[in-house]
Amino acid sequence: MKKIVPTLLTSLLIMSCSQLQTLNNAENNTVVKAADLPKNIIMIVGDGMGPAYTTAYRYFHDDPTTPELETTVFDRHFVGMSSTHPAPESGYITDSAASATALSTGVKTYNAAIGLDTNRQPVETVLEYAKKTGKKTGVVATLQINHATPGSYLAHNVHRYNYNEIADSYIDDGIKADLYFGGGWKYFIREDRNLVNEFIASGFHYIDRYSDINTLPANKPVLGLFADTGLPWALDDSNKFRLSMMAKAATKQLENKNGYFMLIEGSQIDYGGHARDIAAAITEMDDLAKTLEYLETYVAENPDTLVVITADHSTGGLTIGKKTGRTDDDINSKYLWKPEFLRTMTMSPEAIAKKFTTDTLSLEDVSTLISFEITDTDMANLVQAKLEDSAIVSAFNALSDADKKGQRVPRAYQSTLNVLTKLIDMKTNTGWGSISASGTHTGIDVPVFAFGKGSEAFKGFQDNTDIAKKIFTLLGKK
Numbered sequence: 031m032k033k034i035v036p037t038l039l040t041s042l043l044i045m046s047c048s049q050l051q052t053l054n055n056a057e058n059n060t061v062v063k064a065a066d067l068p069k070n071i072i073m074i075v076g077d078g079m080g081p082a083y084t085t086a087y088r089y090f091h092d093d094p095t096t097p098e099l100e101t102t103v104f105d106r107h108f109v110g111m112s113s114t115h116p117a118p119e120s121g122y123i124t125d126s127a128a129s130a131t132a133l134s135t136g137v138k139t140y141n142a143a144i145g146l147d148t149n150r151q152p153v154e155t156v157l158e159y160a161k162k163t164g165k166k167t168g169v170v171a172t173l174q175i176n177h178a179t180p181g182s183y184l185a186h187n188v189h190r191y192n193y194n195e196i197a198d199s200y201i202d203d204g205i206k207a208d209l210y211f212g213g214g215w216k217y218f219i220r221e222d223r224n225l226v227n228e229f230i231a232s233g234f235h236y237i238d239r240y241s242d243i244n245t246l247p248a249n250k251p252v253l254g255l256f257a258d259t260g261l262p263w264a265l266d267d268s269n270k271f272r273l274s275m276m277a278k279a280a281t282k283q284l285e286n287k288n289g290y291f292m293l294i295e296g297s298q299i300d301y302g303g304h305a306r307d308i309a310a311a312i313t314e315m316d317d318l319a320k321t322l323e324y325l326e327t328y329v330a331e332n333p334d335t336l337v338v339i340t341a342d343h344s345t346g347g348l349t350i351g352k353k354t355g356r357t358d359d360d361i362n363s364k365y366l367w368k369p370e371f372l373r374t375m376t377m378s379p380e381a382i383a384k385k386f387t388t389d390t391l392s393l394e395d396v397s398t399l400i401s402f403e404i405t406d407t408d409m410a411n412l413v414q415a416k417l418e419d420s421a422i423v424s425a426f427n428a429l430s431d432a433d434k435k436g437q438r439v440p441r442a443y444q445s446t447l448n449v450l451t452k453l454i455d456m457k458t459n460t461g462w463g464s465i466s467a468s469g470t471h472t473g474i475d476v477p478v479f480a481f482g483k484g485s486e487a488f489k490g491f492q493d494n495t496d497i498a499k500k501i502f503t504l505l506g507k508k
């Protein structure tokens with residue numbers, strides 16, 4: 031009799047502990063049964079995509095021929111909000127690196143940190159952990175694949191601007207992904223080192239044109255680099271929906287019996303916010319929305335897949351609806367936002383500015399390019415800006431090499447671009463919270479969206495570090 035009791039007790043104890051551990055491993059008190067763990071996890075970061083962006087997107091996306099305001103894919107999957115603040119030493123407002131490190135590792139860190147904690151020590155990321163458990167892994171971005179967000183899932187470096195070091199670590203610290211899609215020739219095909227060749231030597235299939243993305247060899251790791259650094263704006267790119275195109279090819283390429291973890295980043299929403307360029311930002315949002323719409327069908331066909339979407343922070347203090355100074359009846363009303371002018375644009379303000387500074391364009395030409403009528407005053411402002419730009423460029427070119435050192439080479443169209451984006455802001459009644467040359471990040475909480483297996487874990491309010499912790503749990507980490 032005596033002998034039986036202890037063993038029974040111990041096995042009872044052992045069983046309950048492990049079940050408890052498995053069932054309740056989520057620090058967020060989400061009970062996860064092993065059978066409920068998703069096979070595939072897709073983490074999506076809309077860089078700079080604060081709540082104003084997903085709201086603005088609903089109005090942009092609205093079909094004006096119907097009385098109702100159609101909801102968007104974001105609305106269908108909204109589950110909660112997330113705080114984004116970095117470690118105390120960096121204050122309340124994060125940069126992309128600290129926030130991506132929080133989302134990938136679950137720890138708060140200083141701004142500019144890549145996969146390091148505040149003691150400058152490397153912290154394991156969800157992507158690295160997924161790889162260790164035998165899953166395939168991938169990163170897809172519309173900027174260089176060694177930029178802050180993908181870098182924070184793949185590398186560990188004291189500063190986000192150590193682009194070459196971060197790129198080198200993708201080989202030197204062991205190849206951690208089976209698929210990379212984005213930009214980056216500048217850092218991966220260098221005079222001092224050709225990392226593309228090293229990836230090929232490690233068995234990777236390399237592509238550098240969109241046209242090759244649908245003919246990838248099965249079961250082979252892939253490196254796809256399609257630009258020097260960032261991909262062109264969605265508005266200017268040969269494929270306006272290049273993020274959804276890459277995501278489609280990536281899900282197919284990564285599918286395998288153990289499942290996969292993939293990071294997808296809509297990287298240039300942030301760039302649109304920094305440039306206070308609502309036209310560019312909203313079309314980046316449209317590309318991200320198309321990616322989510324594709325993943326909705328993907329999850330319907332692959333229900334053991336989890337998709338989580340959030341932002342690392344918001345950018346530019348975007349406000350939808352701003353009283354303008356102009357005396358134009360329908361524009362001057364207090365409560366009005368006019369996305370219709372954005373829906374018809376086919377060229378980014380940056381591309382129009384470049385064209386305006388290199389070619390001789392008439393008022394009619396600009397109106398056609400920008401897809402709404404500009405006034406004589408607008409044209410006069412553009413001509414003035416063109417003169418300013420050429421003066422700035424000649425002044426810079428006149429400097430000695432020594433004086434040029436450390437100075438950023440001026441963009442030959444920056445003043446013209448500023449006039450164009452202001453024009454679009456006036457026309458659409460769009461406002462921005464920052465007045466500095468490049469728009470800033472803001473400290474506002476960001477939305478969280480999720481669908482698929484395990485998505486209920488992301489309901490409610492959470493911190494960005496919680497999102498990582500939940501993903502570790504959903505990867506089966508004890």
Ligand SMILES: [Zn+2]
Nearest residue numbers: 077078126300
């Ligand atoms: Zn960012």
